[in-house]
Amino acid sequence: MTEAVTIGQPLVKQPDRLPTRKSPDTRATLNPQQIARVAGLIRTLPDVEPFAFVGPQFPPVGHPAALEYFFAATVQQFGFWEAEEGRYQRPMVALLDGALRKGSDYLWRACLRPLDKDPEFYVPERQARLMLPTMLALFRADDGTDPLPAPDLHLQQALAYGRDMLASGWSPQQIIAQANTTEAPLQAFLEKLGSIGGYKDDPLQKKANLLALILSQRPEGFLRPAVGEQVPPIIDYHLMRSCLRTGVIDVLDADLERALIERRELHPEDEWVIRQATYEAIRQIVARSRKSMGAVDWFFFNARLRCPEMTEPECSLCPVDPVCAHRKNLFQPVRRTSFY
Numbered sequence: 041m042t043e044a045v046t047i048g049q050p051l052v053k054q055p056d057r058l059p060t061r062k063s064p065d066t067r068a069t070l071n072p073q074q075i076a077r078v079a080g081l082i083r084t085l086p087d088v089e090p091f092a093f094v095g096p097q098f099p100p101v102g103h104p105a106a107l108e109y110f111f112a113a114t115v116q117q118f119g120f121w122e123a124e125e126g127r128y129q130r131p132m133v134a135l136l137d138g139a140l141r142k143g144s145d146y147l148w149r150a151c152l153r154p155l156d157k158d159p160e161f162y163v164p165e166r167q168a169r170l171m172l173p174t175m176l177a178l179f180r181a182d183d184g185t186d187p188l189p190a191p192d193l194h195l196q197q198a199l200a201y202g203r204d205m206l207a208s209g210w211s212p213q214q215i216i217a218q219a220n221t222t223e224a225p226l227q228a229f230l231e232k233l234g235s236i237g238g239y240k241d242d243p244l245q246k247k248a249n250l251l252a253l254i255l256s257q258r259p260e261g262f263l264r265p266a267v268g269e270q271v272p273p274i275i276d277y278h279l280m281r282s283c284l285r286t287g288v289i290d291v292l293d294a295d296l297e298r299a300l301i302e303r304r305e306l307h308p309e310d311e312w313v314i315r316q317a318t319y320e321a322i323r324q325i326v327a328r329s330r331k332s333m334g335a336v337d338w339f340f341f342n343a344r345l346r347c348p349e350m351t352e353p354e355c356s357l358c359p360v361d362p363v364c365a366h367r368k369n370l371f372q373p374v375r376r377t378s379f380y
Contacts, residue, residue, distance in 0.1 A: 067293035067310075068317045074287040075321060077363040079328030082339065085359055090334030093254045097141075097148040101259045105155055108162035110258075111212040113151040114251040115201045115238035117144055118378050121277075121349075122189045128303035128374040131349050132189060134181035146187070150179045164211070168202030170195060190376060197378050200237025208235065216255065216262050226252060226265040230272075242379040244319055249274045253334050271333045273322040276380040277372035278344045279337070280318045284372070285347060287365025288321045289314065303371050311373040 082088055099106040120132040120143030133142045136149055154161035175195045176186045188194055205211070210218075210232070219229040233239040233248040242248070253271045255263035265271075273279075283289045284300065291297040296310055326336050343360070347353040353368050355361045 065313045065316075067296050068289055068291050068313045070317060070321055070324070071288055071290050074363070074365060075324050076328060078286055078288055078360060079325045081360060081363050082325065082329040082331060082336065085339075088329075088331050088335045088339045090253075090257050090332055091338040093258050097145055097152070099152065099155060103155065105159040105162060106258075106260065107212045107216065107255075107262060108160075109151060109155060110251060110254050112162040112167055112198070112201060113148065114247055114254065115197050116147055116151070116194055117247055117250060118197075118380050119188075119190050119193065119376065120144065120147070121374075123305060123374065123376070126305045128305075128349075128371065132187050134185065134187040135183060136181055138182065147179070153178060164202045164205035166202070167198050168206055170198045170202065193376075193378055197238045201239070202237075204235065204237040204240070208232075220264050224266050224269060225263060226256070226269040226271065229255075229263055238378075244275050244315065244379070245272065246275050246380045253337065257334055270326070273319045273326070273333065274337050275315055275319050275322070276341075279322060279340050280314055281349075281370070281372040282340045282343045282347065283318045283321050284314070284370040285353070285364070285367045286360055287367055288325070289317045291370070297370070300371050300373065301369050303374055305374045305376070308375065311375040311377075314373045 093110075094101060099109050103109075122129045122132065131143055132146065133140055134146060135141075136146055141149055160166060172191065172195050175198065176188075176191060179186065179188050179191075179194075181187050215229065215232050219225045219232065222228040229252055230245065230248055233251065234245075239245070239248045239251070249272050252263060252265075253274065256265055256271070284291070291300065291314075296313065299306055299310065300314075322336065322340070326333050329336060331339075343358065346355075346358045347368075349371075355364065355366065358364065
C-alpha cells in the first residue's frame, strides 16, 4: 500500500544546489487574514471550476497520441519571458497560425503540429534523439522567427525526458496503467515522475503536478486519483504574482521587495523564499475555499488576463478585487529556470 499524498511535503527531495533551511526564512511570510479573505471569496464564486484541457490548442479528445503529447509537451511548460541586462523585459508573445499567442498557449498550440503527419514524434525514443533545428522548427512563429527565449534549455529538457523514460523501460501508457492499479494512483504517478528528466529536478514538482492535473481532468480520464487524493499546488510565476499582489504573501525584507518591484533577476535563494510561500498559501486557499486544486489553479492562472505582466491591472474586472491588497507594483520572482 502506498502512502497518500500529503500536500505541503513535495515528493522529490530538494536538490543540493537549492537552499535548505533549518528554520523558516521570514523575509516573506503568509498573511493568514488575507488568505482567509481570498479563500472565503473564492468559496462563494460559482464559476470557479477545473479546466478540462480541451480546445483548439490541445489534441482532440480520444486522439491516439494525446498521452505522449501531454507527457512530452508538459516538460516544455516553462520560461516564457525575456530579460535584458538582468531585468525582466517582456513575456513571450508571437504570431502562430494567424493569431497572437502568449507563453503557455503558444507552446500547447505549436506542439500540435506533428500530431497528424508524425504521430510518434512525442514517443520517448524520438524525444531522446531530438536535435536543436527540429526543436526550433517546432516552435517557429509565422514570421519565421524562433520566439523561445531559452531554446537550449528546452532541448536539454526534451533529451532528459526521453532518455530517462527509455532507461526506466516504461511508456506513458504503462506509467498510467500501473498507477491506476494502486490504492493511491496520484501518489504512484508522482513518484514515478520523480525519476524522469524534465520532471524530477523541481522540489515543488510544478510540471509533474500539472501533468497529473491534466491527465485526471481530461475527458479521457487517463489518471484516476483515489478518493481524497488531491494534486499538490502547481506553482508558476502567474500564481506567485497573484499571491504577492493580493497580499496573501507579505514581503518583509526591503531589499527583496525592491528587487521584485524592479523586476531584477533573483538569486535562487531569494526566488525560493517567494515560491515556497506561494506553495503554502495556495495549499491553504484550496483547503479553506473547499474548491479543488484544479479549480483554484485555473482561477489564478486566468488572473493573468486581468492582472498581466506589462499593463495596468484591470481590477474592476477581477472577482478578487473586493478583498485584494492591490499591491500592483509587485512582480513575480525573475529567475531563468526549467521548473516553471
